[in-house]
Amino acid sequence: MEESLKGYFWTAEDENLKHFGEIVVSTKEKKQQITIYGSFPEFERQHLDINFHDDIPCLYGFTKERRYITLIGLRIEYASGSFGNDTEKSSFKAEYKLSFRQLIAGPAKFEADKKFNKVSISAQFLGGWTKSNPIRQKPISTKPAKKIPSEIYELHRTDPISFSFESGTCLFYDYISSQHRFDTNHLDIQQKTCFDFQFNQAISVEELYLFLQKFREFYTLLTGVNLGLGPITLRDGIGLDFHYEYDRNIFNTNYTSISSDMRIMSLKTLAASDYLDRFFYSYDHFRLPLSHLMTYLNSDRSDYIGYIQPFVSAMETIYNKSFRNIDENARAINPTLVEILDKYQLLPKHRQFLTNAKLAKPYRDLHLKDKLVRIINHSPKLIELVENPEVFVRKILDLRHYLVHEVDKAHTDLSLLNNRILLGKHIVKMKVVIEYHLLLLMGIDPVIVEEKIDRTFPNFVHFKRF
Numbered sequence: 001m002e003e004s005l006k007g008y009f010w011t012a013e014d015e016n017l018k019h020f021g022e023i024v025v026s027t028k029e030k031k032q033q034i035t036i037y038g039s040f041p042e043f044e045r046q047h048l049d050i051n052f053h054d055d056i057p058c059l060y061g062f063t064k065e066r067r068y069i070t071l072i073g074l075r076i077e078y079a080s081g082s083f084g085n086d087t088e089k090s091s092f093k094a095e096y097k098l099s100f101r102q103l104i105a106g107p108a109k110f111e112a113d114k115k116f117n118k119v120s121i122s123a124q125f126l127g128g129w130t131k132s133n134p135i136r137q138k139p140i141s142t143k144p145a146k147k148i149p150s151e152i153y154e155l156h157r158t159d160p161i162s163f164s165f166e167s168g169t170c171l172f173y174d175y176i177s178s179q180h181r182f183d184t185n186h187l188d189i190q191q192k193t194c195f196d197f198q199f200n201q202a203i204s205v206e207e208l209y210l211f212l213q214k215f216r217e218f219y220t221l222l223t224g225v226n227l228g229l230g231p232i233t234l235r236d237g238i239g240l241d242f243h244y245e246y247d248r249n250i251f252n253t254n255y256t257s258i259s260s261d262m263r264i265m266s267l268k269t270l271a272a273s274d275y276l277d278r279f280f281y282s283y284d285h286f287r288l289p290l291s292h293l294m295t296y297l298n299s300d301r302s303d304y305i306g307y308i309q310p311f312v313s314a315m316e317t318i319y320n321k322s323f324r325n326i327d328e329n330a331r332a333i334n335p336t337l338v339e340i341l342d343k344y345q346l347l348p349k350h351r352q353f354l355t356n357a358k359l360a361k362p363y364r365d366l367h368l369k370d371k372l373v374r375i376i377n378h379s380p381k382l383i384e385l386v387e388n389p390e391v392f393v394r395k396i397l398d399l400r401h402y403l404v405h406e407v408d409k410a411h412t413d414l415s416l417l418n419n420r421i422l423l424g425k426h427i428v429k430m431k432v433v434i435e436y437h438l439l440l441l442m443g444i445d446p447v448i449v450e451e452k453i454d455r456t457f458p459n460f461v462h463f464k465r466f
Helices: 041-048 087-093 205-223 267-271 275-281 287-297 304-322 324-330 335-343 348-356 358-363 368-377 380-386 389-405 420-441 446-452
Strands: 002-010 019-026 031-037 056-063 068-080 095-106 116-131 155-157 161-165 168-172 175-177 184-203 229-235 241-245
Touching: 002 068, 031 068, 056 095, 095 205, 161 267, 161 275, 184 205, 205 229, 205 267, 205 275, 205 287, 205 420, 287 304, 287 420, 304 324, 304 368, 304 389, 304 420, 368 380, 368 389, 368 420, 380 389, 380 420, 389 420, 420 446
Parallel strands: none
Antiparallel strands: 002 019, 002 056, 019 031, 031 095, 056 068, 068 095, 095 241, 116 184, 116 229, 155 175, 161 168, 168 184, 229 241
């Protein structure tokens, strides 16, 4: 999907100096860009500074569709034409292409520092499906196709579920149909209002951006559904509604209307808990592995090779946070070595030699292979998923070492390198392992995680059923 908006734009410095521009938002290419045919003094200052990519705070505009536009967090990606101190002469010969983080459109000018309390968010739902004969059962014919009668099932909104968290409240609206039958070749996808947030204190657009990032990650982990956020409406203090484009909702938008048995926990159970506050409070503790997971979920997954190193890094980070101290305290200490170190005043180089020798092996940190095997062996479900943890980890690390260090192919197992299907299965299994331990780091009951990790909608098909 690609949207184009054309109009005239200006900066906060001078509302009288306007230039024609075109905004292109492409979900397919994951691109948000504006082209300005002309120059502003604020643009040309970027060329005089050594940091060419400093943010330009905001840009305002008015489009042919009679909507006011506010762009926030712009960066100059490309410039051509005449530049110089004489802006009046050079501006009309210049062309700039700028990326931006956020777009807000509405019936009036939206100031970049404006704050608000209410936010409504839409998500995609299966809005009904047309029942007809499957395509494969239709005979091949040169005659004009006859119109097949169709049967439509519409959505109905359920009673809202209320979430409370430290900074406000949220109402979640689910949409269901009276008949869930997928014997169809045509789906009708609808955007429906899904979340209504009411914040205790007014927040800025930048604060909302960070909040939505965390909330989407929380929802994705707890429900097993990669939540794709659709149109977002901001309501200001005088009742004006502004449309907000959030740039982290492009790929893999799934429906939120999934039965509770296909989630880590039902939304009603989630609403009655304090897991959302726990997630926000401990977010920095597991931010790195979570960012690797979300990068994978937000991508088109066309190149599995690119996820080997980030997922290995995520699994090692999980080991260091969840198991390292436990394993170090549990390791047996060699009594002879302890006696030598305590009794004699050795030089640092001698102590280093002894602690690095085979005699001191229990003291040393585990190898990377042992760390990854350790976090898989923590759960019977994860062992069942990968079948043989030692072999699974060896194949992953052999490919990772080859990609990073270009080791000799003759001494490594590179069976995943030329088998895209097999590599994809290994990547998905690593994703499940990371999800499992992130849920534990969030403070979810281990019994719930163990019971439900193989029942979420994305993970279900990757576990064997007996």
